[in-house]
Amino acid sequence: MEFRIDRSSGLPAYLQLVRQVREALRLGWLGPGDRLPTVRDVVARSGVNANTVLKAYRELELSGLVEARQGSGTFIKAGLGSTDPEVMAALRTRLAEWVREARAAGLDTEDVDALVRSVLADEDGDQVTAGEGVAVR
Template sequence: MEFRIDRSSGLPAYLQLVRQVREALRLGWLGPGDRLPTVRDVVARSGVNANTVLKAYRELELSGLVEARQGSGTFIKAGLGSTDPEVMAALRARLAEWVREAREAGLDIEDIDALVRSVLAADEDGNQITAGDGVAVL
């Protein structure tokens, strides 16, 4: 497991860590029994403070995804991704192809990002009732 902390993104570091673990679980890169990098490991390599890492790990523990064993490490407790890895790989391949097409059409990363976000937002609106949960639409 490798973390990427982007300090310029505006998103709090501990949330970036949480998100990345969750994503790794979604994608099947991590599964029950796997050990996360040690707190000191993350600290040493990213410069993030130990308390920040701890906060991320604690949040993951509270949501039941990991289990911290003092003296030994932090381990994945439950999985998240329920999708067949092969299906996942196929979808991934087709998405990668779409990205390639977009790039060939001259779009840069930000263009692609904007497009993706707008499509996902539209999809979310059409399929789920999320209004009210802290989301204001004006």
């Protein structure tokens, strides 16, 4: 996988890398057993500081998503979508219903987005304010 840094984002560079790994997992580009690029590769290909890459990999390791194997690299340990597919489907259906209701009430995508964010902020308290929680749910 190839990393890129969005320099216009206030999200720290290492958290951007963490997020990209999580996204790749979610989208199925990466799966358990896959090897993450070496720090040197990321530095050379993406122009990212090695300390930043190490910090991102450490963060991923702490959250249990990857494991470092001595001498051979960093590997994906767990998938992200560990929630029961049936539960996921049910949640999705209810959310779709809710979105239809919101649309009927005249909310556009931006309004919905803002509403979701504010509810998440209330629920998570100080967790979301850091920009991106890195805990695995």
